[in-house]
Amino acid sequence: MSTRQPLDDPRIPVKAKLAAAWTGVMFLYAYVDILAFFKPGVVTDILKGVVFEFDISQPLYVLFLTLMSIPIFMVVLSMTLPARANRVTNLIVASIQIPYAAFNMVGGSWPYFYGLGVVLEVILLVLILRYASTWPRTAPSATIATSQDRETVRAQQ
Secondary structure (H helix, E strand, C coil): CCCCCCCCCCCCCHHHHHHHHHHHHHHHHHHHHHHHCCCCCHHHHHHCCEECCEECCHHHHHHHHHHHHHHHHHHHHHHHCCHHHHHHHHHHHHHHHHHHHHHCCCCCCCHHHHHHHHHHHHHHHHHHHHHHHCCCCCCCCCCCCCHHHHHHHHHHC
């Protein structure tokens, strides 16, 4: 009879959780757009120079690229920014992305498909808000050295 050892479950740093969640947001964002190409008429409209209801143009594509770059940069920033700036940046950007994600549902066809994409994206954004808002604080040092403690250390040397 073998005894099972508990599985090792190391604590995941907040930065890694944030980067993973932003990666999920990025993939959902991209895959919803990619899968939308398979809707009847989408490619035909693109070949005619229309995306959604907008004429294809360089400014439109600059806007699309800018919007897509937000979660991409948040993956990098979540791993590299110092804790305080990281926390604030994630709280602000995720808060802005939630209404933006919901706005993508407005006027769209296929409400189940786009609705599921929005719900999944919002779940990840809420997780980001939770991870950032509950970022652990560094515990104060248990002992505070006093001048008397320093004198004791010097005397022992």
